[in-house]
Amino acid sequence: MTVIRHADEPAANAERESVMRLEPRSLRTFTPTQAVIAKSAGTFHWTPDGRRLYDFSSGVLVSNLGHNPTRWTEKFFGYMGWSVTLPNSEYFEAMPQTAYNAITPLEAEANRRLVTMLKRCPGGNRLESVLWAASGSEAIQKALWAAMARDKTRPMILATRFGFHGKKGLSCAVTGSETDAERDPRVKFISFPMAECRDVSKRNEPFDPAPYCKELDALWHQYGARLGCLITEPYLGGGGSYHPPKAYLQALQQFCREKDLVFILDEVQANFGRTGKMFAFEAYGLEPDLVVLGKGLGNGVPVAAVVGRADIFNSLDYGETSDTWSANPISSAAVLATLDEFESRDVLGAMQEPSRIIEAGLVRLKKLPCVAAVRGEAGGMVWGVEFQDHAGKTGPEWANAFVLAAYRGNGKDGVHLLGPLSKKVVRVAPPLTITVDEAKHSMDLLERAAAGMA
Ligand SMILES: Cc1ncc(COP(=O)(O)O)c(C=O)c1O
Structure with a gap:
């Protein structure tokens, strides 16, 4: 070593x-x-x-x-009911550190506040229900499970080439390109306009989405209504920081609307300000069916979520996305502290x-x-x-x-x-x-x- x-x-x-x-x-x-x-x-x-x-x-x-951050930490401790000076007793009354399968008021508040914030952003109309997860890749997996459960006759997924969505399970299957080893045959890739956004100097150059639309049409011609959803990052993060023209992402969304595909936007990296807007769907003029959040959502406490259309999530039954850590009180408190900070000052x-x-x-x-x-x-x-x-x-x-x-x-x-x-x-x-x-x-x-x- x-x-x-x-x-x-x-x-x-x-x-x-x-x-x-x-x-x-x-x-x-x-x-x-x-x-x-x-x-x-x-x-x-x-x-x-x-x-x-x-x-x-x-x-x-x-x-x-x-x-x-001091204010964030004060809020986080406050939500948990923890004080810095702990009582001189073996245990103290506060939020449970874990509450698997039970419900805490913190979880309820985190849901309400997150949905309210998302819906207030232009393009947040469809974001009405929260499916929690413990990491970005788990949230991606859950988003894809939900989209695939909506219509079991449509198990195929479109993903933008050279994206990064995680290393586990389906999140890995939609990462990279068809040339990677052992591809999941349900996943088909479409080109991402990397050349057109190779440098900041290209930012305001005209962009024609027509070749990408043609590619989408060809895939539809080949696979038709077996295609059930499309997942993309707003910009290729792990793939090398490629920030595409808005018209590209809007063309992907338009295709999804026309063919009734679930449009999934992976904002695990972009969320909470990285694009200059609170959420990238706002920066790019999009209205995703499902948006995937993570990383900055807890500012250091592991937490992620898919937020989106309730009718899509409702295709899944009891237990199908449950696990040990999702919606645990510590992550709910961290989300609330993060929302407090972004809402109370102009970050x-x-x-x-x-x-x-x-x-x-x-x-x-x-x-x-x-x-x-x-x-x-x-x-x-x-x-x-x-x-x-x-x-x-x-x-x-x-x-x-x-x-x-x-x-x-x-x-x-x-x-x-x-x-x-x-x-x-x-x-x-x-x-x-x-x-x-x-x-x-x-x-x-x-x-x-x-x-x-x-
Ligand atoms: C866009 C995007 N999606 C998903 C993930 C996976 O998140 P995690 O590492 O929390 O599983 C990442 C991580 O870098 C990411 O950048």
């Missing part, structure tokens, strides 16, 4: 060795820094050796409100200036011959920086070198990034709450790191 070590990091190296001795490497995706985090607050992590890192991953787009308005600063800094990186493209949404808080072959080094080598150089930063401060997506795309996704000064300083660190790469 190769353990990553860094000079001048004795404390972190000891933790790396200890963990890698007792865990398989498959638990992590490769990141050349293998950062060890001792504590975190807001936009920052601190390493056990005392360095400060700007967190440009937000976990993996989870800590949208930053790490350990998205405040992120506009940092978003502009970060995007401008990333676009400046394109001056480097190893940087091929920068992708993202205007006013959003997630970008991909694509590296290319140059000077005898490959795109993946440059991408990994960039992640390492950013981590090293100026010695004292650095920037925490994850290993590249699709081998050569480095994702930039700080918490939405990053301040203007933090955005300026972190971009300065990133630009210097990039300029100093050998």
